[in-house]
Amino acid sequence: MKRPVAVVGVGQTQHSSRRSDVNIPGLVREAIDRALLDAGLEHRDIDAVVIGKAPDMLEGVMQPEQFLVGAVGGHMKPVIRVHTAGSVGASTALTAVTHVASGLFDRVLTVAFEKQSEGNAMWALSPNLPFVAPLVAGAGGYFTPYIRAYIARAGAPPHIGPMIAVNARENAGRNEYAHLREPMTLDDVMQSPMLWDPIRYLETCPSSDGAIALVVASAEQAKKGPRRPAWIKSGASYAEAMWVPGRDQVSPKAGKVCAKAVYDKAGITDPWNQIDVAEIYVPFSWFEAMWLENLGFCEVGQGWKIVDRGEQKFGAHLPINPSGGVLCTNPIGASGMLRVGEAALQVMGRAGAHQVEGAKTALGHAYGGGAQYFSMWIVSSEI
Amino acid sequence: MMKLRNVAVVGFAQAPIVTCDEHRTAQEMLFPEVRRALAQCGVDREAIDYQVAGSADYIDGRPFGFVQALDYMGGWPPKQDLHVEMDAAFAAYYAWLRIQTGDCDTAIVAGYGKTSEGDPERILNLQLDPYYQAVIGLDPTSTAALQASAYMARAGVTDRDLAEGAARSRTAGARNPDAQVRQAATADDLQRTPWAVAPLRRGYVPPLGESAVCLVLAAEGKAEKLCAKPAWIHGVDQRAEMQTLGARDLTRSASTDLATKKALSMAGLTSAREVDLIEVCAANPAEEMILREAMGLTRTGDSGPAINPSGGPLTGHPLMMTGLIRLGEVFRQLAGIVKTHPVAGVRRAIAHATQGHCLQQNLVWVLGSERRWT
Numbered sequence: 001m002k003r004p005v006a007v008v009g010v011g012q013t014q015h016s017s018r019r020s021d022v023n024i025p026g027l028v029r030e031a032i033d034r035a036l037l038d039a040g041l042e043h044r045d046i047d048a049v050v051i052g053k054a055p056d057m058l059e060g061v062m063q064p065e066q067f068l069v070g071a072v073g074g075h076m077k078p079v080i081r082v083h084t085a086g087s088v089g090a091s092t093a094l095t096a097v098t099h100v101a102s103g104l105f106d107r108v109l110t111v112a113f114e115k116q117s118e119g120n121a122m123w124a125l126s127p128n129l130p131f132v133a134p135l136v137a138g139a140g141g142y143f144t145p146y147i148r149a150y151i152a153r154a155g156a157p158p159h160i161g162p163m164i165a166v167n168a169r170e171n172a173g174r175n176e177y178a179h180l181r182e183p184m185t186l187d188d189v190m191q192s193p194m195l196w197d198p199i200r201y202l203e204t205c206p207s208s209d210g211a212i213a214l215v216v217a218s219a220e221q222a223k224k225g226p227r228r229p230a231w232i233k234s235g236a237s238y239a240e241a242m243w244v245p246g247r248d249q250v251s252p253k254a255g256k257v258c259a260k261a262v263y264d265k266a267g268i269t270d271p272w273n274q275i276d277v278a279e280i281y282v283p284f285s286w287f288e289a290m291w292l293e294n295l296g297f298c299e300v301g302q303g304w305k306i307v308d309r310g311e312q313k314f315g316a317h318l319p320i321n322p323s324g325g326v327l328c329t330n331p332i333g334a335s336g337m338l339r340v341g342e343a344a345l346q347v348m349g350r351a352g353a354h355q356v357e358g359a360k361t362a363l364g365h366a367y368g369g370g371a372q373y374f375s376m377w378i379v380s381s382e383i
Numbered sequence: 384m385m386k387l388r389n390v391a392v393v394g395f396a397q398a399p400i401v402t403c404d405e406h407r408t409a410q411e412m413l414f415p416e417v418r419r420a421l422a423q424c425g426v427d428r429e430a431i432d433y434q435v436a437g438s439a440d441y442i443d444g445r446p447f448g449f450v451q452a453l454d455y456m457g458g459w460p461p462k463q464d465l466h467v468e469m470d471a472a473f474a475a476y477y478a479w480l481r482i483q484t485g486d487c488d489t490a491i492v493a494g495y496g497k498t499s500e501g502d503p504e505r506i507l508n509l510q511l512d513p514y515y516q517a518v519i520g521l522d523p524t525s526t527a528a529l530q531a532s533a534y535m536a537r538a539g540v541t542d543r544d545l546a547e548g549a550a551r552s553r554t555a556g557a558r559n560p561d562a563q564v565r566q567a568a569t570a571d572d573l574q575r576t577p578w579a580v581a582p583l584r585r586g587y588v589p590p591l592g593e594s595a596v597c598l599v600l601a602a603e604g605k606a607e608k609l610c611a612k613p614a615w616i617h618g619v620d621q622r623a624e625m626q627t628l629g630a631r632d633l634t635r636s637a638s639t640d641l642a643t644k645k646a647l648s649m650a651g652l653t654s655a656r657e658v659d660l661i662e663v664c665a666a667n668p669a670e671e672m673i674l675r676e677a678m679g680l681t682r683t684g685d686s687g688p689a690i691n692p693s694g695g696p697l698t699g700h701p702l703m704m705t706g707l708i709r710l711g712e713v714f715r716q717l718a719g720i721v722k723t724h725p726v727a728g729v730r731r732a733i734a735h736a737t738q739g740h741c742l743q744q745n746l747v748w749v750l751g752s753e754r755r756w757t
Contacts, residue, residue: 002485023514055446056468060509062441063468066739067512070625076641079623079744080477083440083468085447091465095477102483103387127445237465241458242450254461369450373464 004383005100006222006229007344009039009215015179015329018117019209024059025071028113028211032072035109035213040226043073047105052082052092052112053333057124059115072111084237086281086368088112089212089336090375094235096216106218113211114331121207121332137196140204140284142370144196146249147286151198153250156304158198161285162189165203165327167313168282172324174314174353179208179329203285210331212341219383228381230344234265235377242370249371255294258374263296266378272297277319277346277356278363279339283326288312295365314354322346322354336366340377347381389754390482391606391613394599395711396420400563400592400699403499409443412595413495414455420491420597424609428457431599432487434464435478437471438703441506442496456493463487470494471596472706472736472746476621478600488602494704498593503702510740512626524588526740528580530633531669535582537634538682540672542582546570548668548683549587549697556694558724563592563699587667589700596704598711603754614717617731617755618649621746628741639677639735639745650749655679658749660689660716660732662709666696670742674735689726692716706736710748717752
């Protein structure tokens with residue numbers, strides 16, 4: 001990057017299954033107003049707006065950023081709309097970073113949202129296409145075979161997935177914005193209906209309405225702001241093709257390459273010891289163990305053991321998803337930006353009841369497509 | 384003005400625009416264009432640092448349409464990548480920004496979409512706000528007609544003026560082998576065509592078309608190695624307006640006005656009249672007049688820069704890539720590789736892209752045959 005870039009404002013909505021108190025513009029505006037207030041800025045201070053969300057079929061509006069231009073304060077400004085499947089929230093934030101890093105923009109507002117109650121996520125994500133066997137199984141149906149492959153390869157015991165789900169819910173209990181916050185036990189999870197073996201109902205992400213906005217700014221602006229900024233040490237988005245012989249969807253190469261790129265640039269050689277907290281994209285319980293390996297926090301086959309030993313819990317060696325993560329809050333298009341935004345909040349020291357004590361370096365991570373699109377950043381309390 | 388990196392368009396390939404390619408999917412249409420664009424530059428995808436695509440799920444009729452295209456753009460080994468749900472011209476804008484950060488030097492930009500697989504009049508209705516505008520059934524031809532009607536009332540433009548504007552595009556398009564409508568037509572011919580939606584006649588609006596495009600961008604140092612005559616980017620800017628039709632003066636394009644001024648200023652110019660050629664993304668003759676005015680040009684008239692020697696969108700309007708084709712056309716003219724409709728002595732040019740109803744969002748590029756910054 002040509003010059004330092006920081007997150008200077010973070011705002012998110014209350015997330016729930018149905019935000020019937022607001023329409024789509026109202027939802028994005030709730031996040032934006034909070035982010036601007038947080039940054040001590042107003043709409044007139046913003047140079048450009050970057051909007052992200054997952055497939056437009058989720059709400060039934062084509063390119064909804066066009067009707068939202070007024071609501072996001074984009075009138076007569078540059079506006080960009082990003083869509084990179086599940087990773088979109090994170091890649092949208094990085095698109096805003098590029099705007100500032102280029103030297104052409106000083107203060108960029110970025111917002112990601114999904115109002116899933118407007119439509120039917122299963123329909124929107126599993127179309128019945130011509131000439132293709134109808135799967136109509138949603139994302140769970142797609143990803144479960146890879147979870148099963150992971151379990152077989154790693155020889156992991158069946159209680160790992162439920163443990164991850166229980167821990168996520170415990171974490172969400174400390175996050176006032178999270179969608180699902182009621183505590184649950186291992187037994188609750190194991191008694192819940194099987195959706196896609198081995199993924200049970202309580203091991204899968206909800207369908208949420210929600211939005212998050214960030215203000216990303218130059219160093220000069222960041223130093224003027226009312227809050228301690230989160231400095232973006234590195235960021236990258238990598239994608240890999242769907243149909244490649246030998247492509248490993250359990251631990252995709254694009255994820256490894258992307259992680260290496262952000263670690264190298266941030267000077268991280270030992271992620272397990274140098275990263276204080278990570279917000280990673282876990283839509284189904286087992287992915288937490290899988291991504292621990294893909295992200296290089298441990299050797300291959302060891303991810304589930306970290307979970308079994310509880311080393312990724314709040315207050316332990318490397319807290320993963322102290323916000324509760326995607327398992328407790330999932331407005332799809334916003335989920336990636338919630339990860340990178342929560343990582344920023346941690347190094348700003350402003351994560352509230354789920355603040356990881358002394359967090360200086362954090363990883364934000366999202367993925368999407370058929371485990372093809374990866375987008376990550378490393379944020380730090382120091383420039 | 385801060386010093387920016389000199390970045391150039393160094394390659395462009397486009398499938399000829401057709402009503403319907405019955406034999407290929409959008410991705411199959413894209414693949415040869417990616418290969419051709421890279422071949423023009425004499426490199427393979429290993430030489431490209433970054434890739435960005437522009438497309439829309441609603442045109443693809445499915446979620447994640449771009450995921451399918453990733454394989455055809457070249458997705459192995461993993462590549463730094465982004466997809467924007469916008470006309471591919473905006474993907475090129477983002478690639479240019481990305482190159483400005485210094486993180487990469489080269490990028491490919493792809494646009495694709497099978498317009499023929501759906502009904503754009505119904506699909507593009509869904510771009511409008513779902514609470515007030517979409518529900519009354521407005522389609523893009525109707526909103527364009529509202530705009531044309533308002534403009535004609537303000538500017539005193541007549542049906543005959545529109546017919547003459549459309550005839551100029553048709554005459555030009557007849558020379559462009561990539562155009563979809565290649566039959567020249569006179570103003571008399573076009574004025575006899577039936578209404579599409581009054582005051583726009585069938586002869587004033589483009590037919591449905593589809594294509595696939597790939598453009599290559601490179602920074603100074605690499606650009607010269609990839610292309611004999613790169614088209615250097617001197618300035619670029621994009622602006623969006625509120626969508627609500629009743630909240631805008633539809634007879635003017637305020638966002639084009641501002642984007643043009645900003646792009647010209649970046650290019651060190653003061654007027655669009657200082658360029659030799661403009662490819663403007665106008666899908667009907669009223670839009671062309673509104674855009675000319677916004678750029679500070681006369682509404683019609685033959686003096687000043689050549690406008691749309693390719694025939695422009697009126698002779699081929701493949702959704703999600705019409706804007707990028709304008710940039711590609713300007714590259715071809717500046718690179719001197721247009722055999723069929725060359726503009727003599729082009730040194731500087733403007734490429735314009737738009738998306739949304741009634742010119743909602745506009746992007747303006749200023750390019751030249753020489754580097755901008757030394």
